[in-house]
Amino acid sequence: MKRNLRLGGLRRAGRQLTVAATAMALIALAACTEDESTDDSDVLSPSNPTTLSVWITSAQQAPAPDNKISKLLKDKLGVTLTYEIVTPDNEDQKIGVMLAGGQYPDLIGTGDLKQRFLEGGALRRLDDMLETGAYPNLAAHVKDDIKKMSYSGDEVDKGLYIFPNYNRFYGDITGGTYYGPAFWIQKRVLADAGYPDLSNMTLDRYFQLISDYKAKHPQTNGAPTVGFEILASKGREWGMTNPPALLAGSPNNGGVIVDSNNNASIYADKDVAKNFYKVLNQQYSAGLVDRESFTLTFDQYTAKLATGAVLGMHDQGWNFGTATQSLQSAGKDENTYVPLMPVYDGVTPWYADRPVMNINQGFGVSVSSKQPKKALKFLDTMLSEEWQKTLSWGIAGEDYQVGADGVFSRTDEQRKNYKDITWRSHNRLDALLDMLPKHQGKFSDGNAYSPDDQPAEFYATLSDYDKNFMEKYGKKTWLDFMNKIAENPKYYPAWNIKLSDAANQVNQQVTDTSVQNLPKIIAGKPADFDKNWQAYVDSLHKIDVKVYEDAVNAGIKNRLANW
Amino acid sequence: MTDATVSTPVPTTGLEPAPEPASSSRAQQRKARKNAAKDPKRKITWDRVWAQRALLAMAVPLLLYQILFKYVPVYGWAIAFQHYKPGRGSIWNQQWVGLENFYNLFTGVNGERFRQVVVNTMGQSVLTLIVGTFGAIVLALLLNEVKNLPFKRILQNITYMPHFLSWVIVASLASVALSLPSSGGFINQGLMSLHLVDEPVLFLTEPNYFWEIVAGTSLWKELGWNTILYLAAITAIDPGLYEAAEVDGAGRYRKMFSITLPSIRPTIVVLLIINSGWILSTNFELPYFLGNGLVSEKSETIDVFVLRYGYQLGNYSLAVVAGIFKTIVAVILVGSANLAAKRLNQETLV
Known part of the structure; x- marks a missing residue:
């Protein structure tokens, strides 16, 4: 008897649980449906705060919570950014997981030469949106090089998906450091x-x-x-x-x-x-x-x-x-x-070559973004000269001085800060800037894009x-x-030509063979050099190198015809 | 396991009188169980199922877990027959290519490499397993002989500790230990001060040392941890046996070889069978972190290969083919280990 009573109690409890669970599910469903509604506005203002999620591949660190530029974004545009930053070494694994999940943040900043986000349909085609004229900075940014920047494969519609993060130059290339x-x-x-x-x-x-x-x-x-x-x-x-x-x-x-x-x-x-x-x-x-x-x-x-x-x-x-x-x-x-x-x-x-535009690397707007226009507007706003100066130089009077002749300069203290990693995490948005399209070269007032490129600053530092x-x-x-x-x-x-899976595999096999053999050749006895070299060449010739060469040549032909 | 639950109810449920006489010897129990299985009266009937419903109900969540997470995902094997591209919504919305991925993995340049990585995986695993099991048994026997309890505890704690370090850290420690003396390589320093070698040995550039390095590093990390089960098995031995042996005049070694070792033999066998299923699946971290171009012919294992040629190149289909291969081999390995144990009349899993 006693046992039955207890069972009855359990059953009752079970029923209550079921009711509760159903109610929760309904609430969750309701919440989901609410979430489905897209935000069609492209106005960023403090009176209408926006939260944008950004995914970034970068070796740069995340900004500190009290970062002053983050605060400025919030005060001036009402934008709060939530970051997910992945180091380049971990990008490959992460991309697969995200594609399998099919849910993406608003903005995807990728460095993936295999274009998996793009070909996996994670990115939104942006040509039509740019044509509306609501994004003047971006439109001007891509105008001359749109062919280079656009996707030309067959997996998704051809068109513009990603804004290259580096080396789209305005005017002369300045700067004194060699990165090649x-x-x-x-x-x-x-x-x-x-x-x-x-x-x-x-x-x-x-x-x-x-x-x-x-x-x-x-x-x-x-x-x-x-x-x-x-x-x-x-x-x-x-x-x-x-x-x-x-x-x-x-x-x-x-x-x-x-x-x-x-x-x-x-x-x-x-x-x-x-x-x-x-x-x-x-x-x-x-x-x-x-x-x-x-x-x-x-x-x-x-x-x-x-x-x-x-x-x-x-x-x-x-x-x-x-x-x-x-x-x-x-x-x-x-x-x-x-x-x-x-x-x-x-x-x-x-x-040294002319700095090559980083095509296929940079920000794109995701297909699952509920506020694509706002996300794109954010990129557009960030590309304005005013914001570019803020992101690259900092705040006038605080991080740099504007001379009577309009030339930007810095004090020794400001130069020291610029090199200090901790200071940077509180005062710069390095990870974000790493992926944003940039106004490299010169601003319309003649100053260089960044302190590193300003000739006087370069020499002074x-x-x-x-x-x-x-x-x-x-x-x-x-x-x-x-x-x-x-x-x-x-x-x-040729190194940033997008290859087929088969060609990528051959390329990897060639690299592996080199990594396996070259150390032996280099560290071997000089008397054995010819023998070791021959062994290396033999194993290279076992690989179907032509698949790789053909793919590269096809890419070159395609570029010669279209760029 | 479920099979066992059905045929031998646990006496403590109180739903049924205990079917077997209480006996302390495992051998007797086994015999009783065997007889029971043959007994026609012990056939599974609805009555029996009903009587044991509480037990069966308890098994349901586990069964569901197994089905949901181990069997249902097998439909993903379809990827092996496709030119799979992620992000197309469903895995049925893909280009089917038949056995192309299998040819890609098992023939040509990849095939040669894959054969090599299978050999490496097995070699490293088997060596690690043998060295690890042997080391753990020896340490367990030795610890068991330590009569000073505080000292024994300290010893145990010290040998456990490396288990809680992540593989990344262990691999860095190992690579420093094995490097040149100028980079902190104390192994070379020791060898040189003992005049065993005249010039420092670059251990991590010599392919033929790699398997041993993996086995040795795993031994260092897991030795203490692996003894836990053996120590537990040893404490379960009836002290009466030792007392009787002492009366018969057996010394420490005699007791060790004639009582302790035979008593933990079933534990050893069961652990070996379980571990044989992992032979193709373990060994990712060390080969990945310690391996380099010079030793890749001996260091690269299946998982490292799959990571590089599958996930990193975005060729998920190739990764799935390798996964299928691993599953099949694992099933064969566990099956044959179990069969071998049965032949040797040992405790088995199934």
Whole structure:
């Protein structure tokens, strides 16, 4: 009896639960339906607050909660941003999960060269919206380059989906820092060698400089001096695989060299590559190349450069900024790097290119956004000169001064803040700005887009060591150390051509084979070089490289016809 | 497991008198169970099901969980036969390509690589399993002999602790330990000061060391943790057995080999069977974090390969094909381990 009673009680409780659950479900449903209504206004004002969710791929940190620009956005536009920031290393996995879920934030800032958001139908086609004339800044931004910026594949409708986040220039390109690929060398090496002439640089001279210095100074701050570091960490294998093309006088096209007939072919198995790795092999056995090169992760690589013990490496300027910053803040300017351009005999160097527009990378508006017009209006507003100055320079009077002649300048205190990561998280929106379309080049008042690009500011921020160093070479910027920038080929660059799955797979197989074999070739006995090289070439030829080359060539043809 | 619940009701339910005489010996119990299974009177009838409804009801949530999360998702295997692109709403709204993905994975350059990663996965797992099991048993036996309780506790806690470190940290520790002395590689430092080697060894660039490095690192991390089950099994041994052995004049070693080890044998076997199912699924973290181009021929495992060629290249179909392969092999492995244990007349799972 007793048991039955209890069961009855349970049943009653169960029924009540069911009722409650149904009620909850109904409420939830109601809430959902309410959510379905889209917001059709494109006005951003403080009287009508808006919350926009943004998804960003960036190595930049999220802003602090009390960030002053966040506050400004709220006060002036009524916009609150909720961020999700994913580091580039984790982007691949994250994209798959988001596509499978089918729910996206209002704004998607992607760096994905495989265009998975776009082809997965996550992004809204924006051409029609821009044509309404409600977004004048964006419309002007894309007008001249709309063909380059538009999607031309077959998976979704052709058209404009993503605003490139970098290198759409207004007026002249200014700036003194070099961000491209080079064989870098520490300033102290050149200073020690009496500031030798850097023109007609060859691999032999480059390694001779390093070897002479290392013999004289085997120790750096108590640690053994490292002659040459090879960057070969996951995802950055180009540090090891790209140099042959540059040595052969070809601009950075990734895994291929494109000849004068616009015909692309891989160079990993060619003599230009063989000659380079032969030199590396000899230098390795001479003890100049770091034995730990191939096992370093990217973080370990950066840490090693930051110790100041590494005399040289092949890398791209943007890739080791952290190491340079920490060397500078430790006052070790003589351990920071200058770009050199070694080439094979009789070849004109083509290391520096015209900065390439980051097509397919940047913000798009998601299909699941309930307020697409507001999201687009936000991008448009951010692209106005007023907001661009706020995002890039800061607040006038607080972060920079406007001179009587209208030229922007900063005090030493303001320059110091600009380099301080903690200060930046409270006073700048670095992650957001990383993905936003930008007014690079010059503003209509003649000031450069950012303090780094303002010629007077660039020179003023140089340390005394650097000023003296440049004086010795009679140069004014780091860019002056590079080749004169020629006009890029029309199709350029081949590395951001969107490939089919099959071609991507072949590309990965080539990279894997290189990563597997090149260390053996470099670290092997010089006597075994030919044997090891042959083994590498044999395994390369097992791969169906033509699939990759054909895909790249098709991309080049397409660009030549349409851009 | 459900099978067992039906055929041998737990005596404590009180729904039915206990069918078997209480006995302390496992062997006897097993025999009784076997007899019971053969007994025609023990057939499953609706009456019996009704009598055990409470137990069955308790099994329902688990059963639902299994069905919902282990069987229903199998429809996703359809992706293996498609040129799958995410974001098209339904997985039926895709281009079907037949066995193309299977050819892609099992033949040509990928096939060669895949065969290699399967061998690596098995090699690393089996080595880790053997070294780990052996180490855990030895440590459990040794700990069991420590009579000073506070000291034993301290020992146990120290050996557990690495288990709570994440693999990323363990992998970083290992890579530092194995690096050059100038980067903090104390293993090389030790070897050199003992004059075992003249020049530091670059352990992480030598493919033939990689499996051992994986097994050794896992041993360091999981040794203490793995002893828990064995220690628990040891405490369950009837102290009377030890007392009787002592009366018969058995020493410490005799007791260890004749009582402790045989008593935990069923635990060892069950754990081995369970772990054999994971042989193709473990070993992602260490190969991923410690592996590099130089050793990839020995380091890359199935999961790392799938991550790189499947997820990172956006080729989800290839990842699913590899997943199917892993499932099939796992089922075969567990089945054969179970069969082998049965042959050896050991405790089995099914």
